[in-house]
Amino acid sequence: MATGLNRRNLLLTAGVAAAIGEPGPLLAQNATAESIAKAPTDASGVPNSEKKINIVTLRDLEVDAQKVMAPFGFAYVSGGAGDEWTMRENQAAFNRWVINADFMNGTGSADTTTTLLGTKLSYPVIAAPIGNQGSVHAQADLPNVKGTNAAGTLYCVSSVSQLSVEEIASAAEGPKWFQLYIPRDPGFAREMLQRAKAAGYKAIVVTADVNVTSNRERSMRLHGAALPNLKMGNAPKTPGVTGSAMDMKGNMDWKDIEFCRKESGLPVVIKSILSPTNAQQALNAGCSGIWLSNHGGRQLDNMAAPMTTLPAVASVVKGKVPIIIDGGIYRGQDVFRAIALGATAVALGRPLLYASALGGAQGVQAAHTHLKNELTMVMRLAGTSAIKNITRDFVARAEGSNGHV
Ligand code: FNR
Numbered sequence: 001m002a003t004g005l006n007r008r009n010l011l012l013t014a015g016v017a018a019a020i021g022e023p024g025p026l027l028a029q030n031a032t033a034e035s036i037a038k039a040p041t042d043a044s045g046v047p048n049s050e051k052k053i054n055i056v057t058l059r060d061l062e063v064d065a066q067k068v069m070a071p072f073g074f075a076y077v078s079g080g081a082g083d084e085w086t087m088r089e090n091q092a093a094f095n096r097w098v099i100n101a102d103f104m105n106g107t108g109s110a111d112t113t114t115t116l117l118g119t120k121l122s123y124p125v126i127a128a129p130i131g132n133q134g135s136v137h138a139q140a141d142l143p144n145v146k147g148t149n150a151a152g153t154l155y156c157v158s159s160v161s162q163l164s165v166e167e168i169a170s171a172a173e174g175p176k177w178f179q180l181y182i183p184r185d186p187g188f189a190r191e192m193l194q195r196a197k198a199a200g201y202k203a204i205v206v207t208a209d210v211n212v213t214s215n216r217e218r219s220m221r222l223h224g225a226a227l228p229n230l231k232m233g234n235a236p237k238t239p240g241v242t243g244s245a246m247d248m249k250g251n252m253d254w255k256d257i258e259f260c261r262k263e264s265g266l267p268v269v270i271k272s273i274l275s276p277t278n279a280q281q282a283l284n285a286g287c288s289g290i291w292l293s294n295h296g297g298r299q300l301d302n303m304a305a306p307m308t309t310l311p312a313v314a315s316v317v318k319g320k321v322p323i324i325i326d327g328g329i330y331r332g333q334d335v336f337r338a339i340a341l342g343a344t345a346v347a348l349g350r351p352l353l354y355a356s357a358l359g360g361a362q363g364v365q366a367a368h369t370h371l372k373n374e375l376t377m378v379m380r381l382a383g384t385s386a387i388k389n390i391t392r393d394f395v396a397r398a399e400g401s402n403g404h405v
Contacts (some may be wrong), residue, residue: 041138045070048138050360055370058330058351065354072223073135077353079218080297086305087297090328093305097337097395102383110379112372114387116322116345117203117267117289119175122152123372124387125335127364128293128326128347129179129205129271131160134230136353141168143356147364149174151372156205156347159192160245163233169199179205179271182256185243188236192245193264195237204264205291206257209272209299211250216298254285261286269324272299274309276316283320290317292325296349307338314342332374339387340395 042048047068055061066074080087112123127148134140140162148155149172156177157168165178178196183189193204216226232245249256260268267288273279274292282290292306292313306325317323322344329335329346338346348371355367384390 040068041070046073046135046138047357048360049358049363050143051362053355053359053363053366055355055366058367058371061351061354061358061367065357069136069357072219072228073357075218075222076132076135076216076228077350079216080301081214081216081299082301084297084301086294086301086303087328090294090297090305090307091330092328093307094328094331094334094337096398097307097341098398099333099336099340099378099382100394100396101381102394103381105383107380107383107385109385110376111386112375112379114345116154116324117269119154119202121154121175121345123335123368123375124339124343124345125329125368125371125375126154126324126345126347127156127352128296128349129156129158129177129207130349130353131158132162132228132230133353133356134162135228137356137360139360140233142171143360144352144364145174145176146172146361147356147366148172148352148368149176150361150365151368153368157201159234161233162230165192165196165201165234166199167233169201176201177203177205177269179207180260181207181210181245182249182252182260183243183245184247184249185236185241186259187238187241188243189249189259190263191236191238191241192234193260193266197264197266201266203267203269203288204260205269205271206252206260207271207295208252209293209295210248211252214299215301254281257282257285257287271324273313274304274306276309276312279313279316283317287321289322289324291347292323292343293347294327296327307341310338310341310343317342332371332376332378335371335375336378336382336390337395339390340392342392 040049114121114124137143145155145168154175156179159180178201213226219226234245236243257268269289269291270282270287271291271293273282273290279290294303306327310325323342324345324347325338325343326347329348335346351367352364355363382394
């Protein structure tokens, strides 16, 4: 960077530094803890807001957040891999499906509550695992987990957070899953699985699509690397065990699912599935859930959108385990169409990050409340009163679309 400062130090935010008990160098040089707490950004320019925000549509959040986020944080969050075709395709794929409304059915209310792997949710939307939230908000994951749990839904913690699994577990009351990038060192993998179980997480999510770092060019242009270089909250505690949360196993296979089940004693959900063949393999391997995702278009560009492959995956899964999908979800209509095609729930990535940057926990809670209200409106307009009644009959391919145009 032009200042000549070590990049790790520059990106180590004040709030994160405080959370890990280490004085951030910029905090130490430029500001007192009191002024950081009052300031809308921390000393390295990362937002530190906690305030009410008004939301007309989640689509507005990206533009608004860009105005308050540090440039490296915005590039990291908003970008995708390569040409970003897949990132755009995730949103475009929703509009290949139209909603069939049934106005004259006498329904006068809509209940958005549902259940996911035995956990009751206020609506079928959860928070996707997001690493490096220290580049989004000075309190890293805390606004997102607090806002999501306060909205009555589930938060999935990333293993590459700036805070530890224990710190996030104790930050808010409410259901949580733990997403693991399986560490290269099996001793560290075992430790993380056992710590997640001990901290009260209800399921393990194994993300498969980060076997190598991808070409995230917005970040590479801005600071010469695809990823920010932030301090990791999860470090080995077991004597003799080494490794880092960022040092991941690059050669995963289906035997890793059994390892995760055995070591954690928890249900295992596989994230990064897109094909019916992989979905069948996941069932064979004993997965308790299948999460369709291309990482928000951030890993292998030119992959299909989850919405495109959802019908074929659902016909293989046949309701045996829940299906979660993510990528490009901004509207109640998107949630509705995913449920109609066979998803049990959907997950939000970027929209909650922008909400966190803009308003902290209140911002995240407002984003959930807005989407839940929009889903209620869509259910009422479409003529369905409960999530379980959003069936395949409510959607049809948009005219002229065969699902691939
Ligand atoms: C992610 N995603 C992700 N996935 C995961 O399994 N572990 C992780 O640590 C991260 N980290 C991460 C950071 C950032 C900044 C983003 C935007 C995404 C992917 C995430 O869980 C989810 O699949 C996508 O974000 C969904 O797409 P949308 O909602 O962002 O369009």
